[in-house]
Amino acid sequence: MGRCDAALRPLTGWSVREVLAGVEGEHPPVDRVDVVQPALFAMGVGLAAVWRSLGVEPAAVVGHSQGEVVAAVVSGALSLEQGALVVAARSQAVLACAGQGGMALIERPVAEVEERLAPFGEALSVAAVNTAGSTIISGEANAIEEIVAQLSAEGVYARKINVDYASHNAQMDPLLPGLAERFADLKPGGPEVAFYSTVTDEVVAGPELDGGYWCRNLRQPVRFDRALERL
Structure with missing residues (x-):
């Protein structure tokens, strides 16, 4: 966790360790996306280190959305x-x-979800396929409210996720050029642990995890179901 704190602090301007420990400090609100995601990253990397210290070595890694960043670090890529x-x-x-x-x-x-999204046009899209029977959608806030209400009234399990942005949706498109520029110098290596991608549906060799990959990771639907099938 100390290493994560040292790596993140120059990029964020605050201490992820203090956030996770509940220390009052100079940091943004803890429920804001630019705090939540670095905190999840640090916790994921930290837990993997704990498991390894106890002799638990992964045979493969897979991550969901930003969880792929943790997986890439754990794999060594x-x-x-x-x-x-x-x-x-x-x-x-x-x-x-x-x-x-x-x-x-x-x-x-x-x-089935895609059929239900069709009347909404570009307002909604599939964000992730978790399993054969579980799907995540994203898009305009009002449209999300409407379809959740419709499905719930029909007895279908549907619930909003506690975020106010639409990952893996066209709303991310304006962000991609700037991110591609920030990631231009990324030079991934070969993973020491097999990395099962939810973007390419393949086991990656390593060089694929460049800046372009992480832009696709944010924009394209997460095919967690296919990674699970490969596993």
Whole structure:
């Protein structure tokens, strides 16, 4: 956790360790996306280090959305400092979209969900396919409210996710050029642990996890279901 704090602090201007410990300090609100995502990153990397210290070594890694950054660091494809850059830059960019969108979980197969999204046009899109029967959508906040209400009234399990932005949706498009520029110098290495990608549906060799990959990771639907099938 100390190493994560040291890697993130120059990028964020605050201490992720203090945030996680509940220390009152000079940091933004703890529920803001540019605090939540670095904190999740640090916790993920820290937990993996704890498991390894106890002799638990992964045979493979897979991550969901920003969780792929943790997976890349744990696999050895990205250094801790590279991972910190990706997660800090991504969360800071997404902050600019806060208040403009939303996301929701729908416990239905993706094909059925896509049919239900059709009347909404470009307002909604599939953000992630978790399993064969669980799908996440994202898009305009009002449209999210409407479809969740519709499905809930029909007895379908649907609930809003506690975010006010729309990851893996066209709302992310304006952020991508700036992120590509910040990630231009990323030079990933070969992973020591197999990395199962939810973006490419493949086991990556390492060089694919460059700046362009992390832009796609933010914009494209998360195909967690396919990674699980490969695993």
